[in-house]
């Protein structure tokens with residue numbers, strides 16, 4: 001228990017907004033409340049009564065979180081004495097926490113049936129003349145989630161006497177996927193090294209693991225896949241299992257399970273089988289024994305995540321077996337232990353000449369209903385690859401017999417890394433709210449992935465983490481908001497991205513409306529701004545090769561056709577865009593008919609998706625009345641102007657933000673401004689050369705000629721490979 005105490009003490013130092021901050025405390029700063037609210041909260045800070053505290057480590061953590069946070073929020077110099085005798089003599093108000101097994105909680109008759117396994121009830125009540133805030137749950141982890149929810153309510157200004165919240169998560173598997181390598185590099189990581197200090201594990205547990213756990217618990221994340229989907233066989237060996245087990249021990253009291261990515265060919269590469277054919281009994285026996293070994297070390301191990309037959313990774317198709325045959329073999333190995341397999345649908349093949357956007361559906365649709373009941377298929381939000389904008393993946397809504405979980409990317413591989421400000425919740429929301437028409441109008445992607453549409457027990461949402469060893473965890477302060485928003489949406493996909501931005505801003509900076517209002521507006525527009533200057537109107541995958549930083553729409557010489565941006569934009573002298581209607585690849589036919597019709601018709605398709613589905617003449621008129629060429633130019637300019645607006649707005653917020661964080665954001669916005677212009681100019685120079693179109697008067701010509709932009713190289717950009 002002491003080890004938790006130490007870590008908490010290190011993190012929860014109260015800091016006034018004007019004091020220098022480095023971002024380490026994330027949204028858990030628990031800054032002093034405004035005076036009026038502080039007066040209301042203060043009497044409640046007497047003591048946390050929790051009979052279960054001594055026996056339940058998770059409840060003890062929840063209690064300490066509340067106590068130290070309230071101390072910090074009410075500016076108390078020293079933590080309160082919360083021994084039993086002090087509790088008896090405590091002031092008239094207090095906080096009471098516990099599960100329904102605690103008779104004191106049970107006696108309150110709270111609506112715990114509505115809280116489920118992980119949810120909670122928070123309520124302000126009066127008992128025996130004492131005012132109490134109660135945080136109650138069915139299980140200890142619910143108490144911890146409730147404790148963090150209470151602190152969020154206090155930090156965001158909810159009146160204390162009005163507290164009445166009953167919640168449970170809409171999705172069961174709320175996971176981060178770390179693309180972390182065993183040498184501590186991070187695939188697509190822009191915030192330093194992996195936080196897993198593998199080399200020193202299992203002997204040394206970095207205190208950061210505890211802070212990581214509490215940050216995740218505070219937003220309801222309950223699982224972490226520790227290693228890269230491009231996995232190494234070593235992760236399955238005894239020394240590495242021991243390392244994962246040490247991390248699992250730290251995360252467990254916070255309700256977080258550990259999972260591992262498994263490389264398909266592991267037993268062959270470890271020279272323990274001669275084949276990785278999933279139907280070979282020796283292979284199945286090897287994985288069963290391996291699962292037993294892992295569960296002996298990590299009794300609550302969550303299961304495996306698998307990237308198979310994708311981008312050169314081995315898989316069951318190497319043995320002429322299907323994804324289902326592969327997944328089911330692994331699923332049988334973890335089944336006796338209650339484990340699951342998350343099988344990724346991110347597959348495309350160099351041998352398949354068909355539109356890349358169609359390949360996952362083509363592989364998986366025939367397998368609908370063929371997966372074991374502890375397999376869930378993990379599908380990226382769109383059919384290509386984490387682009388600034390993609391229409392929702394056609395597998396959502398068309399695989400009724402298979403549980404599907406969402407895979408979002410939190411790390412900004414295709415959105416300017418950590419130095420471009422892009423708040424991603426509107427992107428997540430756009431996909432979650434999209435209508436699949438699976439069971440008629442109103443069958444949203446959210447209802448597919450929460451299991452409610454088809455009654456699937458397994459359901460979930462994964463986010464590719466943006467967490468690293470940088471002091472501020474995510475590479476930039478505003479990237480912390482993407483981690484936060486992912487967790488909040490996984491907990492409740494009905495939350496609006498606007499509301500999430502507000503609560504994040506209040507906790508991360510200040511609840512002052514004069515700050516919250518403009519910063520929220522700035523965040524809400526930021527992703528669309530990136531879309532405008534990088535890939536407007538449904539364009540996609542125009543990034544430079546390898547690292548994906550900066551523009552490379554001209555690239556056409558890579559080995560595989562679908563690695564080249566020209567494959568995606570198909571620009572020529574007549575027009576631009578990928579025809580995915582019946583006259584082209586007919587990818588639209590993979591959607592339900594109502595959706596397909598909407599995308600296929602030039603009249604109904606939204607301009608934001610136009611060039612994803614249609615090849616359009618440069619001179620054709622858009623809804624705005626402009627030609628396509630003029631409309632594209634308009635959007636590139638709008639993107640650049642959008643960054644300028646963010647800079648101007650941020651400058652006005654200086655009085656509200658401590659100097660280091662203010663300065664960092666200012667500098668990053670300057671980078672973004674310069675690079676938005678780079679994106680605009682390079683794209684315009686290239687498309688003008690292909691289309692032969694001149695720039696209309698009033699449009700600023702690119703600063704340089706096309707050759708200049710083509711010659712720009714960033715060989716050492718993070719993630720170059």
Ligand code: BDP
Nearest residue numbers: 187188229230307346385386
């Ligand atoms: C792509 C990344 C690549 C990942 C791959 C994946 O560029 O590094 O390995 O996704 O999701 O976007 O497996």
